[in-house]
Amino acid sequence: METNQNLLEYRKVDIQYGDRKIIQDFSLxxxxxxxxxxxxxxxxxxxxVIRAAMGLLGDSGKVSGGEILYRxxxxxxxxxxxxxxxxxxELGMIFQNAGASLCPIRTIEEQLYEAVLQHEAVSKEEIRDRALKLFEQLRFTNGKQILKSYPFEFSGGMNQRVGIVLAMVLRPKLLLADEPTSALDVTVQAQVIKEMMKLRELYGTGIAIVTHNISVVNYMADYVAVMHQGKLVEYGTKEEVLNHPQEAYTKKLIGSVLRLKRR
Ligand SMILES: Nc1ncnc2c1ncn2[C@@H]1O[C@H](COP(=O)(O)OP(=O)(O)OP(=O)(O)O)[C@@H](O)[C@H]1O
Ligand SMILES: [Mg+2]
Structure with missing residues (x-):
């Protein structure tokens, strides 16, 4: 019955903060x-646009027109x-500072139980098994030790990865990731990107990722949306958008990255 249903659909969405119109006629x-x-x-x-789908626009923000349909x-x-x-x-989220949302003085294990038990009536053993399996699949070598640790004992990059695991343990159908790797060094960035790809592979998760890094888009994305001044100025398959950008703005964006790369 739901086979052809979209996972996420924006229909002519307008968003404003206070009286200021920010997003106009956004559809994808x-x-x-x-x-x-x-x-x-x-x-x-x-x-x-990402926050609007999670209902996280804050007090001053509101969707003033259109619809955002999740399934x-x-x-x-x-x-x-x-x-x-x-x-x-259903909807998982990873923000730029996913690690910062961890409580520094409670063990990873405690925070893991809390995150899952809010949503599922499962035993702690089951949650633990699931997390350890995920750590293993994601090639963390010492899962048991990680569970017993406190975030203050880890580097920012490590916490970011743990924050990502916490989002993944719930196996969301849709993951909204707002610059999940921009605070990380390049090696850790690559691991996180691979971990997100693994999530799709294992659970068929759909992912919307906001990034300033065209290489990340090139590696991960099936489709690309380009925004400019609150409007969607270009939207198509990765090949269409990256190889044949139509808008002057998109050409500039891609061109500027390629120029940097050639140096
Ligand atoms: N809570 C808020 N209250 C008022 N204005 C806001 C709020 N959040 C964002 N804005 C404004 O909305 C516009 C879009 O901001 P947004 O954070 O969505 O941009 P962005 O594309 O994510 O930028 P960046 O790449 O810097 O993260 C900006 O003009 C910003 O100042
Ligand atoms: Mg942003």
Whole structure:
């Protein structure tokens, strides 16, 4: 019955903070298992569109027009309780500072139980097994030790990866990632990107990733959305957008990255 349903769909979405219109007429669709890269200059509205799907625009922000459908449910109309249920197991999120959202003085294990038990009635053993398996699949060598550790004992990059594992343990159907790797050094960035790809491979997770890094888009994405001043200026398959950019703005964006690379 739901086979052809979109995982996520923005339909003519307008968003404003206070009286200031930020996003205009934003429309796109994602299918299950699809990876969408969202790029655009700073302030173009990338975080805003991602946050709107999670109901996280804050007090001053609101979707003033259109619909954001997660598997057919309009996220702009759901109750707070419904939102809490959807966040985590359905809609996972990783922000730029995922590691910073960990509590520094509680063990990873405790935080893991809390995250899962909010949503699922499973035993701690089952959660532990699931996490250890995930750590193993993601090639962490010492999962048991990680569970017993405190975030303050880890580097920022390590915590970022653990934060990502916490989002992944719930096996979300859709992962919204807002610059998940920009705070990390290059080697760790590559690991995190691989871990996200693994999530799709293992659980068919769809991923929308905001990034300033065209190489990340090139590696991960099936589709690319380019934003400029609150509007979607280009949207198509990765090949279409990266190889044959149509908009002057997109050409500039891709061109500037390639120039940097050639140095
Ligand atoms: N909570 C807020 N209240 C008021 N204005 C906001 C708020 N959050 C974002 N804005 C404004 O909305 C616009 C879009 O911001 P947004 O954070 O979505 O851009 P972005 O594309 O994610 O930029 P960056 O690449 O720097 O993260 C900007 O003009 C920003 O100043
Ligand atoms: Mg942003």
């Amino acid at each position: 669709q994602m299918k299950q298992g699809e990876i969408l890269g969202i790029v655009g200059e700073s302030g173009s509205g990338k975080s805003t 057919g449910t309009d996220m702009t109309k759901v109750s707070g309780e419904q939102l809490r249920q959807l966040r985590g197991p």
